[in-house]
Amino acid sequence: MFKPFVINPPVFFGALLTIGLFLAVGVVFPREADEIFASLQSGILTNFGWLYLLAVGVVLAAMLLLCLSRYGSLKLGPDDSTPDFSFPSWIAMLFAAGMGIGLMFYGVGEPMTHYMAPPTAEPGTIPAVREAMSVTFLHWGIHAWAIYAVVGLSLAYFGYRYNLPLTIRSGLYPLLKDKINGPIGHAVDIFAVVGTVFGIATSMGVGVTQINSGLNFLLGVPISVPVQLLIIAVVTGLATISVVSGLEKGVRILSELNLVVAILLMLFVLVVGPTAELARDFVQNLGLYLDSILLRTFNIYAYEPTPWIDAWTLFYWAWWISWSPFVGMFIARISRGRTVREFLTAVLFIPAGFTFVWMTVFGNTAIFIDQTVAGGALGTAIANDLSVGLFEFFTYLPFPVITSTLAVILVAVFFVTSADSGSVVIDAIAAGGETQTTIMQRIFWCAFVGVVAACLLLAGGLDALQSVTIASALPFIFVILALLWSLLSGMRADLAQELSRTESALTPAQPAAGVTWQRRLAMMLKAPTEADVRTFIDKEARAALEQVARELTNRGRAATVEADEAGAIALRAPAEGVRDFVYGVAPASHPVAMLTPLAAGKPDLRYEARTYFSSGNRGYDIMGFGRDQLIADVLVQFERYLLLVKSPDMQLLHAAPEHAPGT
Incomplete structure (x- = not known):
């Protein structure tokens, strides 16, 4: 017998309508779409770029203070609850859900791009190397995970400790009370669904261009939009199979497998690359990151405007914000039973620490190769096409065919886990926090995200995806700040009760x-x-x-x-x-x-x-x-x-x- 969809109609249809309006621009006005999306992006960054930087800085400071404060002892669930997943499985899922595709795409490309065109230093110089690694660490460090953490912590705290529905609006209960079930709550969840769909679609666009470049390198497959659409269809189909198998089987197994393969690939580059130099580089990169973190957190180049900040830092902050409902809800679902301190310590520092090592191994090795054996050829290839950077990089190392093949597989599996876990999260939000929905419902959202990515690729490629991501992230900034205030209110109330219980056991x-x-x-x-x-x-x-x-x-x-x-x-x-x-x-x-x-x-x-x-x-x-x-x-x-x-x-x-x- 057919089992009906479980949906929250205002959110389900409101999100579809909003997303449809964006897609209609690309479908109805395909020639003008690129210009329209570029204009939209420029207007938002010009007028609200300061807000992106300020909001992320406030969120990071709040998460660090919560982690170190007495609130850290509170549990995400009843006091006697225990974690649902083992620590290694939990960390693997955190890593794979957060930024797996991006590491593969930008691990070589971003440090090399900043090395050749740094924000302020002279290109191709030692200061350019320092600046390249410093800003790469900034973009992939604890700022991104602080954005994920505030959403995930809010959902897990109110969802598991007070049994509220596991959806974005629940995190605003101390502020909105019963209004979370009205138009304001619907609007919050609509913003979350729209941002999540476009954030995942952007990652799909990044992943599909890199898979296409890898297949071109290995098999001579042409780099073209039809091929990329076919890749989206194939990987979306694989993600659908993973969705049907469930979170514990599908995402967990794929996440653990991919993490192991990624670590092996990184160790290979570390061993065959300039190992001793990389160890020194990592220490230097970490020092540069810590030394400049406060200034770069709030540096919008107000007195010396540069398009670099729009193209890189502000885009990243918008990308992470648009991903935050997805990653936040995903890590909330797998974090029941953890303490606030355990949650924040793991979410802020463990994936970021791995990312720092990854970026050092791949980024500094690429710069070393470009300065020596490549003689600038690697940098030129990356400047022409960022998606080929990883595969061009492997040509200067042993066994390029094997490593490139592994890279394509890694990107594809990260692609699958993002679409898989993303569709489950979107489905839960659109269903009003209900996690026990029909299989067909989850399949619908998995396919829908693939369709959105395909439409935006046709409308203007990766640039169109980035522009829509930035636009969809703007309203969710205010939601994130409200979640933060609401979380502090709830924790303060619980701590008062905790202290009272200490006085009277x-x-x-x-x-x-x-x-x-x-x-x-x-x-x-x-x-x-x-x-x-x-x-x-x-x-x-x-x-x-x-x-x-x-x-x-x-x-x-x-x-x-x-x-x-x-x-x-x-x-x-x-x-x-x-x-x-x-x-x-x-x-x-x-x-x-x-x-x-x-x-x-x-x-x-x-x-x-x-x-x-x-x-x-x-x-x-x-x-x-x-x-x-x-x-x-x-x-x-x-x-x-x-x-x-x-x-x-x-x-x-x-x-x-x-x-x-x-x-």
Whole structure:
């Protein structure tokens, strides 16, 4: 039977309409499209270029401060949540989703381009080498990952800690409250979808031109638009297969495989290249980057205008901003259970550190070759066509056919992972944060991104893709700044609760009645079954919570008891302007440690009746509590809640309804 699409109609159709208007320019006015897009890009950069630089600088400073501050101990999820992916798999997916195609395309091309045409230094000189590597590190360093981090951190924090839908608008809840479900929220998600589609389409354009150049180098395939359209169709088809296989299988396996191959290729260049010189160059490049990072973060060349800043730094910032909904949501989806500090440390520094090594190995080796054996020929080839730079570079190293073949495969797989994970993210945003959508729905978005890339290639090639990317990123700057402010508000409220919990340890109330020491000992030696836990929740916990709910309602504080299909039950007392009070009990399980009394019966799991709260704080097992004891524990938590919501910090956040944590 056909399963209908799961969509948020205003976002789904609004995004399609907006993207369609851009594409219509290229389709209806193909001859004028290049001029129109160029004019659009020039106008935006002239009038708003300062905003791109300022916003990125503010975001970077905020992410570094959050990482080093006391907010770093907060978790992306309930306090007792654990990561879904192993650390190596997590890092591999971060790397592949972030900028894989760009590293292959610009690893040789960008340092060589800046070496031959630096912003201020004399071309082809030692100062030009320093400037080339310094600005390359700037463009591919922690600025880009700070943009990704603010979006990803916001989504993961509110999505996993407060169970809000995993979509961009949810990150604005502390600022907009219920308005996130209205026109403002729809507009935010539309901007996110449009920016993501054009950001991925730009990466596709970069990747397809490099694949075409590689096939031309290896097999003599002509470099032409029809060939590039065919490549888009083939790789989009492969991405569709990966989409169908799912995130854990498709993207994870491809990401890990590609990272291994990329590292091997880099090590090959390091070994056969000027190894000792590269080690020295890396230290020098890192020093130059750190020395100039503050000035370059805010340097827009206001007193000595140059088109270089528009063509490079501002384009990169726009590209990263347009990619931020995609990469941010993707890394949010794979980061549940990490702490804020762990998230920011990994996202800011690990991929950027690898990128610095990559750019040094490929960039400095290319400059060394051009200064020696190539005699300037490599630089000339790159100046004529940036996409052939990597393959021309390999001709000066051993086994050029093998390395070029590997490079084409790497670009193709990065192409696939970008289209794959990008379509999943776009689908989630357009579906209102719903991640369990139909396969056909994900296939639609995967194919649609390929169609957009193809149309923009026909309309004006890579320049058209870059122009539309810059235009689509402009409105999302304001969304990113709002996400940052909202995130700080939410974390400040949670930290106030964390400090309060430190002063009064969050533990269940002492037994009021009903559990003798003999019964407690018997429970320690006999593990409750899943059926025992569900029976306890359905009878004892339900009766106690319903009794408290009736009393609260009688005293003018409306309260209800809710149950879900997973067997959880919760007492909820809604509140206006602050977080609802929630005391929930859900069936949970964890592995039993060996060599304990419980291991004698050889059960694999220990089943519990675990509490959960609207704040995401750590729960505890209440299995076996008597009814009076349960009521006493509810009152303890309610008293702490009343003290906390009177705090000015707590009043900043009114979280959405909380659901039972997964077991």
